[in-house]
Amino acid sequence: MTQIIDGKRISLEIKDELKEKVARLKEEGKECCLAVIQVGNDPASSVYVRNKKKACEYIGIRSLSYELPEETTEEELLALIQKLNQDASVHGILVQLPVPKHIVEDHIIKAIDPRKDVDGFHPMNVGALTIGERGFVSCTPAGIIQLLKRSDIDIEGKNCVVIGRSNIVGKPMALLMLRENATVTIAHSRTKNLKELCKTADILIVAIGKPKFITAEYVKEGAVVIDVGIHRNAENKLCGDVDYEDVAPHTAAITPVPGGVGPMTIAMLMHNCVEAMEAVTLS
Ligand code: GUN
Numbered sequence: 001m002t003q004i005i006d007g008k009r010i011s012l013e014i015k016d017e018l019k020e021k022v023a024r025l026k027e028e029g030k031e032c033c034l035a036v037i038q039v040g041n042d043p044a045s046s047v048y049v050r051n052k053k054k055a056c057e058y059i060g061i062r063s064l065s066y067e068l069p070e071e072t073t074e075e076e077l078l079a080l081i082q083k084l085n086q087d088a089s090v091h092g093i094l095v096q097l098p099v100p101k102h103i104v105e106d107h108i109i110k111a112i113d114p115r116k117d118v119d120g121f122h123p124m125n126v127g128a129l130t131i132g133e134r135g136f137v138s139c140t141p142a143g144i145i146q147l148l149k150r151s152d153i154d155i156e157g158k159n160c161v162v163i164g165r166s167n168i169v170g171k172p173m174a175l176l177m178l179r180e181n182a183t184v185t186i187a188h189s190r191t192k193n194l195k196e197l198c199k200t201a202d203i204l205i206v207a208i209g210k211p212k213f214i215t216a217e218y219v220k221e222g223a224v225v226i227d228v229g230i231h232r233n234a235e236n237k238l239c240g241d242v243d244y245e246d247v248a249p250h251t252a253a254i255t256p257v258p259g260g261v262g263p264m265t266i267a268m269l270m271h272n273c274v275e276a277m278e279a280v281t282l283s
Contacts, residue, residue: 002249002252007255010147015055015267018274032061032062033062033090033092034056036052036066038096039100052266055270085111091273091277094119095112114135115280129175132179136276139269139272141173141176143265144205146267147261148226153224156182159202160201161204163188163194164187164206164228166207169228201220209241213241215246216249224254226261227240
């Protein structure tokens with residue numbers, strides 16, 4: 001029987017754990033605060049930002065919202081980040097990506113104080129993950145580790161293929177699986193024999209960005225398949241990078257879209273915010 005990995009349930013479990021923790025910290029007079037910055041009004045970004053603010057509300061994290069016009073200059077955005085870096089009442093800073101083209105994304109990522117970088121995008125945090133030190137981990141891959149662990153799926157010694165090499169998902173995902181003692185391969189658009197490679201995976205993590213790309217032909221019988229993709233098809237229905245109907249019967253476990261990886265990203269963002277506050281209040 002295929003296990004359907006329920007990201008909605010697991011993300012709620014994590015949010016409820018955080019809610020309790022935040023309430024306890026509040027009793028000690030400590031209030032966690034996340035600053036969320038959006039530049040311009042890309043509709044997809046607006047949905048993500050709204051959901052992040054809703055999650056803060058649910059858990060009891062104070063959220064500061066900065067909705068800046070499209071024409072905001074890089075200097076103006078950097079000045080706001082500096083102000084928030086220096087504000088001790090703010091524990092996490094998140095700039096929703098993508099930023100408009102006249103702003104260099106890399107400058108923004110590097111301007112955020114690594115101790116407030118709840119997205120885990122700053123080179124200091126990426127470096128910490130690489131050498132196995134503590135730091136913030138990018139939320140989507142961190143959420144996938146939680147999905148696997150909380151679904152009692154063993155990682156140690158397993159062959160894991162990650163398709164995708166982005167800084168936000170593919171690379172940190174591979175590092176996290178390595179930290180869990182999997183044998184990891186990163187595949188990407190130039191990989192040869194992708195199908196044969198995927199067939200070697202006990203755990204296949206797909207962040208390829210193409211709707212329903214992965215069919216049963218790519219999957220070993222009894223593998224675990226994690227689908228990071230999210231797309232809208234012609235009938236306005238959500239689907240992932242994996243052809244779920246085709247692949248699911250061949251798997252031991254699989255994440256659906258929606259309701260798999262998606263809800264975990266925000267849950268892990270909330271987790272990182274609470275960690276950011278604990279790190280400063282404990283030190
Ligand atoms: N845009 C799409 N995903 C993300 C994310 O995880 N963090 C930020 N800051 N922007 C995004």
